[in-house]
Amino acid sequence: MLVKNVMTPQGQLIIVSPMATVREALGLMKKHGVRSVIVSKTKPDSAYGLLTFKNILQSIIAEDGDIDLLNVYDIASTPAISVSAKLNVKYAARMMVQSSIKRILVIDENELKGILTMTDIIGILMDSVE
Secondary structure, three states, X not given: OEXXXXXXXXXXXXXXXXXXXXXXXXXXXXXXXXXXXXXXXXXXXXXXXEEXXXXXXXXXXXXXXXXXXXXXXXXXXXXXXXXXXXXXXXXXXXXXXHHOOOEEEEEEOOEEEEEEEHHHHHHHHHHHOO
């Protein structure tokens, strides 16, 4: 099975500007009930980023950062780890487990196609045991 058959497609993702404040990003996360947002590219040849609760906790709580003074760009993981939509899911899953990451962007030709999460992969496994 390929990543493209399991991933959450780009149209369902929440994308935030790198210049948005962390408060704005948290507001989007709360509104949409998600644990991460995609950080858009600043230029066509730059990289997408990923902002997660972990990034926010590390920057705001652990380091006494100010939620209104920090921009998403300051704390997001950029470039985000990514795979191709045409990759077999087992290799993406192996990479996620070995790197201890829960979500990975799906990017082809430097354009966002979707996101693959551990929940997506576990969902496929659960469907196979019914």
